[in-house]
Amino acid sequence: MKYNSENWLLKVEGLTKIYGNPTQTSIDKTGPLFDSNICPDSGSIVACAQIDFELYPGEVLGIVGESGSGKSTIVKMLYFDMEASGGKVLFNRDPYIGKNILNLSNQSKRAIRNHLMGMVYQNPRDGLNFRFTSGGNIAEKLIMAGNYNVGTIRDKSKQLLEKTEVPVPRLDDLPAHFSGGMQQRVQISKAIANHPPLLFLDEVTTGLDVSVQAKVLDLIRELQQELGVAMIVVSHDLSVIRMLTDRTLVMKNGRIVEKGLTDQILQDPQHPYTQLLVSSIL
Amino acid sequence: MQPILEIVNLNKSFTMHILQGKIIEALVDVNFSVAEGEIIGLTGKSGSGKSSLMKCIYRTYLSEGGKILFQSNEGTIDIAAAGDNEILHLRKTEINYCSQFLSVIPRVSALQVVAQPLLKKGVTADLANEKAMQTLKALGLQETLWSGFPVTFSGGEQQRINVARAIIDPPKLLLIDEPTASLDPKTKEVVIEMLLALKKLGSTIVCISHDEFTLDHLVNRRIHLDKGIIIN
Numbered sequence: 381m382k383y384n385s386e387n388w389l390l391k392v393e394g395l396t397k398i399y400g401n402p403t404q405t406s407i408d409k410t411g412p413l414f415d416s417n418i419c420p421d422s423g424s425i426v427a428c429a430q431i432d433f434e435l436y437p438g439e440v441l442g443i444v445g446e447s448g449s450g451k452s453t454i455v456k457m458l459y460f461d462m463e464a465s466g467g468k469v470l471f472n473r474d475p476y477i478g479k480n481i482l483n484l485s486n487q488s489k490r491a492i493r494n495h496l497m498g499m500v501y502q503n504p505r506d507g508l509n510f511r512f513t514s515g516g517n518i519a520e521k522l523i524m525a526g527n528y529n530v531g532t533i534r535d536k537s538k539q540l541l542e543k544t545e546v547p548v549p550r551l552d553d554l555p556a557h558f559s560g561g562m563q564q565r566v567q568i569s570k571a572i573a574n575h576p577p578l579l580f581l582d583e584v585t586t587g588l589d590v591s592v593q594a595k596v597l598d599l600i601r602e603l604q605q606e607l608g609v610a611m612i613v614v615s616h617d618l619s620v621i622r623m624l625t626d627r628t629l630v631m632k633n634g635r636i637v638e639k640g641l642t643d644q645i646l647q648d649p650q651h652p653y654t655q656l657l658v659s660s661i662l
Numbered sequence: 663m664q665p666i667l668e669i670v671n672l673n674k675s676f677t678m679h680i681l682q683g684k685i686i687e688a689l690v691d692v693n694f695s696v697a698e699g700e701i702i703g704l705t706g707k708s709g710s711g712k713s714s715l716m717k718c719i720y721r722t723y724l725s726e727g728g729k730i731l732f733q734s735n736e737g738t739i740d741i742a743a744a745g746d747n748e749i750l751h752l753r754k755t756e757i758n759y760c761s762q763f764l765s766v767i768p769r770v771s772a773l774q775v776v777a778q779p780l781l782k783k784g785v786t787a788d789l790a791n792e793k794a795m796q797t798l799k800a801l802g803l804q805e806t807l808w809s810g811f812p813v814t815f816s817g818g819e820q821q822r823i824n825v826a827r828a829i830i831d832p833p834k835l836l837l838i839d840e841p842t843a844s845l846d847p848k849t850k851e852v853v854i855e856m857l858l859a860l861k862k863l864g865s866t867i868v869c870i871s872h873d874e875f876t877l878d879h880l881v882n883r884r885i886h887l888d889k890g891i892i893i894n
Contacts, residue, residue: 383736383751436747594768601767605781623767626750641721641746648723652679659680 388434388472389577389610390458395431395467397453400424410633412653417450417634427453428634431467437577438608442621442642444657445631451614453634455580457482458612459499460489471496473577494524498571498609502583504563507570508555514541514566515551518573525574540569544599561592565599572603582614597623618661622646630654664733665695666866667719667835672728672742674714674890688714689890692728701857701867703881711890712870713762716837718742719868720759721749732757732835754782760828760838764820766812773798773808776826783831797826800856802849817844825853832860836867842876854880 398406406419410426417426428450435441443451456462458469468480473496476484481492501507508517518537527533538548544565546558555563564584571579581600585593601624604611613624621628621642628645630638630653638651649655674689689711696702704712717723719730721741730741734756739748753759758779766775773794780790798808801822807815812823821844828838841857842850850873857867857880871877877884886893 383748385745385747434747439747439750591769598767598769601770622765627746639746640724641749643722644724647717648676650677650724655679 387436389437389439390435390472391468391470392431392433392435392454392458393468393470394429395454395457395469396429396465397427397450397457397462398424398429398465399427402426411635412632412637415633417448426634428631431636433629433636433639435578435610435612437610438604439627440604440611440613440625442625442628443612443614443631444616444618444621444628444645446616446657449631450634451616451631452582455499455582455612455614459497459580460493461499490524494521495526495574496576496578498574498576498579500564500567500571500579500581500584502586504555504560504567507567508563510554510556512554513552514546514555514558514569517555517566518570521570521573536573537569540573541566543603544569545595559592561588561596564588564592564596568596568599568603572607572609575607575609577610579609579611580614581611583616584613585620586615586617600624618646618658630657664698666698666733667696667868668729668731669694669719670729670731672715672718672725672730674711674718674723674725687890689718689725692890692892694885694892696866696868698733698866699861699864700883701861701869701881703877703884704868704870704887705872705877705884706887710887712887713839714890715887716759716839716868716870720753720757720837722759735834756834758828758831758833758836760824760836760841762839762843764812764824766823768813769811771809772803772812772815772823775812775823776830779827779831793830794826797830798822801826801852818846818849821845822849822853825856829856829860832863832865834865836860836865838867839870840872841869842871842873847875850876851879 401422402419402424403422406422406424406426407429409420410417431454445451457464464482469482471481515537518540519533522533522536537551541548541551546562546565555566585596615621625642628642629636632653638654645654646658649658669692672689672692676686676688678684706712714723718725725742728742732739732741734752773791776797777790777794780793803819803822812820825841828836842853854876869881
């Protein structure tokens with residue numbers, strides 16, 4: 381396999397999210413240099429701006445930064461959970477090649493979500509419907525991706541639960557009756573049900589106890605290897621970033637302050653904020 | 663013969679923003695080249711810049727000024743200036759780094775850790791496990807430990823896992839940091855033999871070591887560093 385730098389899966393250019401009524405200079409007057417993302421003139425909040433990066437097929441990209449640095453905002457815009465204020469996102473898959481997917485119709489956005497993307501949220505309540513059984517939740521995703529045969533759906537759901545080590549007999553139980561780690565694993569099953577080439581993971585291990593955390597991390601790593609899916613992993617936990625990702629973006633006040641190979645970011649950080657972050661690891 | 667690795671005027675310093683921008687010079691004008699199939703020993707006191715040099719070659723450290731020219735299968739690549747994804751591709755296919763300390767995902771068995779590089783390349787699980795078992799056996803790691811988790815292992819056992827992982831899929835260039843530091847004399851000899859076997863398969867090795875026995879029996883040539891400067 382030859383290396384080709386034009387072979388990216390996702391290309392993000394100038395992605396921006398601003399709340400409120402920004403002025404022409406809102407972006408220039410916020411960011412790490414001002415240590416703030418609130419525009420001093422208009423009071424609008426620049427959640428993130430000037431976000432540029434590429435994601436390659438099968439690659440795991442980390443986004444790290446403190447609370448409020450804009451890392452989840454990026455992922456939510458890419459998954460269409462949140463509308464972007466500006467910027468361009470290119471997705472190198474037919475029939476979307478060359479189009480800014482942010483400007484597509486709602487129908488096309490849904491099609492991308494259902495067929496080409498998966499998302500695992502920090503809070504299982506955001507990713508799972510708690511009125512459905514765990515099997516029902518996985519079925520929901522499978523139906524949206526175009527599977528209508530009940531028998532096949534049940535078989536596939538069982539396989540997915542098996543793969544994520546959720547006891548299969550609990551297929552017809554409500555997620556509310558599951559432990560936090562199990563809920564997270566059902567969420568992962570649901571997210572990968574349609575074999576997406578791109579998976580978003582937003583603080584997936586935050587709030588789990590360490591032994592469950594290790595299990596979820598191992599599961600993610602295994603799935604990544606087995607399915608070759610590209611991932612964007614958002615976390616404020618540098619050990620999660622170290623274990624899962626190849627490359628990392630460091631965010632502060634809504635901007636990317638540093639990007640590089642994960643081991644370089646952790647061992648030879650260049651930006652003052654990254655140095656502070658890395659020296660704070662327990 | 664054309665060198666496989668050529669380092670030209672390499673400099674590396676660390677700017678510590680937390681300490682009011684204090685600068686630490688790690689490498690000063692480093693020049694040397696390595697021929698294909700050679701085993702180079704990097705020597706010098708602690709803090710002399712051996713690991714920094716190695717990490718610059720693996721691009722864990724960003725060097726400033728200078729070139730790190732590597733003859734890859736796809737032509738000459740300047741590691742100091744290449745893009746991140748190009749480096750990731752090189753790491754996957756041609757360059758391996760084996761650190762002094764083991765760093766793994768918790769709760770992954772020793773066997774799986776060692777089989778990992780092969781699995782990543784798409785080798786079947788059965789074949790990868792088979793090869794991993796052979797390697798661990800050769801390194802004398804007792805079988806009862808294979809399904810154990812490396813975090814709970816002793817220093818010498820961890821080191822052997824680390825070495826096994828680095829050599830299971832022979833790389834074109836292997837960077838290896840203190841491969842024999844916490845091993846008994848017998849295991850030390852086994853590791854040296856395995857590295858020599860790797861050389862026979864065509865690998866080029868850059869090795870950091872303080873151990874005279876290892877240096878005597880393993881390396882073709884030594885490069886001695888003092889305060890970030892090569893002294894020969």
